[in-house]
Amino acid sequence: MDRIDATRRGVLSLGAAAAATPWLGASHANAQAPAPADTAPGPLDELGITELRERMDDGRLDAVRLTRYYLDRIERIDPLLHAVIEVNPDALSEARRLDAERQPRGPLHGIPVVLKDLVETADRMHTTAGALALEGLRPARDATVAARLRAAGAVVLGKTNLSEWAGGLSLTHHAGWSARGGQTRNPYKLDRSPNESSSGTAVAAAANLCVAGIGTETNGSIIDPASANSVVGVKPTVGLVGRGGVIPGVPSQDSVGPIARTVRDAAILLGTLVGVDARDPASEASRGHFHRDYTRFLHADGLRGARIGVPRTVYFGYSHHADEIAERAIATLRAAGATVVDPADIPTAEQLEDLHSSLVVQAYEIKKALNAYLAGAPGDHPRTLAELIAFNRAHADRELRYVQQDGLEMVQQLDFSEREYREALATNHRLSRAEGIDAVLRKFRLDALVMPTTGPPAKIDLVLGDSYGGGASTPAALAGYPAISVPAGFAFGLPVGLTFMGTAWSEPTLLRLAYAYEQASRVRRRPTYRPADVGF
Template sequence: MSIYFCKPKFSLSLLAALPLLYGQQVFASETLHELAQDLQAGKTTAQQIFDSYDARIQIYNQGIQAVTTRNPQARADALAVDLQKTPRGSLAGLPLLLKDNIAARGMVTTAGSLALADNLAVQDAPVVARLRAAGAIILGKANLSEWANLRSSQSTSGWSSAGGQTRNPYAPERSPCGSSAGSGAAVAARLIPAAIGTETDGSIVCPASVNGLVGLKPTIGLVSRTGIVPLSHSQDTAGPMTLNVRDAAMLLNVMAGSDAQDPATRAANRHRSKDYTAGLHTSALQGKRLGIVRKLVDGYDTATKMLFDQTLVTLIAQGATVVDQIDLPYLEELDKDELTVLLYEFKADLNAYLAKTPATVKTRSMEDVIAFNKQHADTVMPYFAQELMEQAQAKGKLSDAAYRQASARIKLRAGKQGIDAVLKKYKLDALIAPTTGTAWLIDYKAGDVLEGSASSPAAIAGYPHLTVPMGTVRGLPVGLSLFAGAWSEAKLLNMGYAFEQARPALPAPSLATTATAANK
C-alpha cells in the first residue's frame, strides 16, 4: 500500500554481503541490556553502536520497509554521549526508533499519511524528551498502518501512503500486523534493538506477537500521549516493543510518569514503579494464579492450540496455578460500543491535534483530510477507501448521548464488571490467552484476516497488556498475552520474565532470505 509501491532491487554484491552484516557472529550484543553493559565496560562506544545499526538499516530496510525516516542528528547525539562524563542516563547511547505518529524535533510526523507530509515537529513529545534525557539516541521513525488502521475496515496492516508496505521479517509475503507495524518489523529484523509503538486496541501487542517480540501496552495514563497523533483519548497509549522483557522494563522506567499537558497521567507518578526491572527473577511465577479466557483461545488452529497447551505446561512447571474455563463477560457486546466511541473520539481528537500543527500543514481538520484523500485517491487510496473516517466525520460532539452512554457502558463492562470482577472472583493474578494467530498473507483485496485476538478487553478497560513470545507455528511467531487490572505493569513484567526464561529462545528471522524473497 504505498504510492511508490514497488519491489526493491538488490545487486549481487549486496546480496553477497548480507550474511556478513547480520548475525550473532558479527553483532554479539543485540538487546538494550547487553548493549548498555558493553558501553559501561568500554567494549564499544555509542558511535560504534549507531554505525552498526545504521548499516543494518541501509542494507536490510528496503526488503521490509520498516524505517521511513532516519534522524540526521543521531550520530552527533551518539558522539555527545561518548564525550559525556559520568553520570550518564540509564539509556545512554542506546538507539531507538519511534513509530511515525510520535513527535521528535526536527523530524516530520506523518501518522502514515501524505496529508501530514509537512508536519515538521519543532519539539519532542514528552515521552521522547524523557527518552533523550536518559541518553537514548533516536535513530529515526518507523512506518505504521495509515491513521493507525482506522481509515477503513478493509485496510491492510503495515501499509501507508507515506511509507509503503512494511513486511514481516519472518516471511515477507506475510503481514507485520499493525498499526505499529514498522516498529515491530524493525526490532524483529534487528535493525534496531527496541522501538516505541502506540496502541489503541492491539497495535502494540499484535505486531509484537507476529514479529516474535515482547510488547507492553501500559495502563492508560501511565505514559504521556502529548505530541502523539491521536485516535482515541480513552484508549491511546505509547509503549515499548523489545527483544526481551528486561528491555521493556528498562524503557518503561524512563517512559512512565505524569505530564501536566496530559490530564490522564495525573496519577502516573503515584502509581509508577521505582524500578520495573527490580522484580525480574525466574521464580516470579511461583504461587501465581493465571486464568485462561477460553473464548480467546478456542478459535485458533490445532498447531496454535498445541503451542498454547505447551506454554501452560511451562507456566505450571514454574509454579503457577492455571485456572481454566474463565468466562470474561460481555466480550461479544464490546465491539459495537467500542467502534462508536473510537469514531467519536477520532474526529474530536484529530481535529484538536490538527488545529495545532504547523502552518505548513494544510489539512486542519478530519474533513480536510478526507478531502485530501479524495483529491489524491490514486496514490492515497489505491487499495482501500476511507469509510471509517467518513463515519467518524458524520459523528457529533462528545456531549452526544450516544457517545457518553457507549463510553460509560464499555468502560464498566471491560473493567469493573469484566477484568476486575473475574480477577477477584477467581483470586487471579492475570488472565492469559494467545495474543493472536500467526501472520497472515498480505492481500489488498481481503484486507487483514486475523485468526483471533486477545487485545480488546485490556484496551477498552485501559488496563496493561503484555505479550511475550510462546514459540513458533510453522516457523511463524505466536505470543502469549498476560493482562490484569490497572497499574499492574510490574506484576505482568515479572511473570512474563519468568516465563521467557523458562521457554526455548525464539529464532531470529533470516534477513538474507527476506531480501531474496522481496527481490522476486
C-alpha cells in the same frame, strides 16, 4: 441513525487495523517481492541494553559505533522490510555528544531507539502518521516520551512505518501500510503481515535494526505486532505513560509503550517513559502507581506461587496453531510453579467483541481528537478531518490507489451527542472492567490472565486486505488496562505470542510473570527473511 455493528477491531479504530495491503510505491505496484538483501547476522545482533552498556562501560563499544552499526543494518536490510520510514540525519551527532559526556546518564545512555511515526520530535525528522497530508510537519517540541528518552541518553535513530493514521484510514485492514512508507513486511516471511499499526517498530526490533522502540496501541497495535514478529510488547494502563505530543486516536484507549526483544529491555524503557505528563491530563491518575525501575520486579522464579487464569471463551478456538502453542506455554507456566485456573472465562467476553457502544466511543473521540490535533499542528496541511478527506481525494493516485479512506469518511459522517458518548464510554468500562477483567480476577483470586495474543500472521493481500481470525486485545483495550505479549512459539516458522493481562496499574506483576515465562521458555529466534515463494 441505523445501528452500525462494531467488530472486535472496531471498524474505525485508529490503531486497530489487523491486516495489510502491500503498497511499494507507484513504480512498484506489480512487484511480488523486494530484491534480495544482505541479511547475515552481525556481531551485536540480539544483544540487549544491559549487554551493550557493559561493552560501553569497559570501552569495547561506544554510542557512535553502535549507532553506525544499526544505520548500516537499516541501509542493507530495511529495503526488504520497509520498517523505517525515516532515519534521523542527526543520529550520529547525537551519539557523539553522548560519548563526550563523562558519566553515563543511565542504562539507556548511547542506546539507539526508534519511534513510531505518531511521536513528535523537534528535529529534522517529520511526524506524519504515514500520511502525505502531513509531509513536512516538524513540531516545535518533542513529545513527552521522546523528551524523556533523550533525557535518559537514548539516541533517536529514526521513525518507523505504521498503518496510516494508525489504522483509521480504511475499514479494510491494512497493517503496516502507509502512503509515505509503503508496506512493512514480516521478517520471518516476507509475504506475511507485520500485524497492526505499530508494525514498523516491531519489525525493526525483531530484525535488529535498533535495540528497541516505541509503539502505540488503541486495540492490539502493540501486542499484535509483537506477537507476529516474535518480540515483547508492553501496552500500559492508560495514563501510565503520558501522550503529550503523540498524534491521537481514541484517547480513552490510547497507550504508548515499549517494544523490544526481551522483557528486561521493555522494562528498562517503560521506567524511562512513565510519570505525570503536564500535556496529558489522563496521566494524573498514575501518581503513586508508576515506578522508575521496573527491572526490580524481574525474577526468574517469578511464576512460583502465582495464580494465572486461562479465559477460553473467545480467546481460544480461532486458530489451532495458536491454541497448540498456548497449550505448551500453559504447561510451562505450571512447570515453573504457577497455579493455573483453567478455564477462567471473562464473563462479558462475547459482549465485548461486538459493542455498539465501542463504535460510538471510537467515532466520537477520533473526530474530536483528530480535528483538535490538525487545528493545532504547525505548518501547511489540512486543518480539519473534512480537509484531510478532501486532500486524500485530490491525491488519490498515491493515497487511495489501493486503500480507500472509508474509515475516515465514516468518522466524519457519524454524529453522536456528548450524552450518547458518555453513556457508551460508561458501558465499555463497566463491561470490560467491573463485569469483565476485574470480575474474573476477583472470582478466582488471580494475578493475571493468559491467552494466545493472536494467530500466525496472515498473508499480505494487495486486493482484499489481510484476513484476521481473532486475538486477545479487546478486553484490555476497552478497559484501559495493561497487557504484555511475549514470544511463545512458531507455527511453520511464523511467530505467535502469549498475552499476560491484568487490572489497572498491574505492570509490575505482569512484567514479573512475563519475564519468568520468557526465561523458562526461551523460544525467540532470529528472523529468517524467507521469500514469498518458500513454503507455508
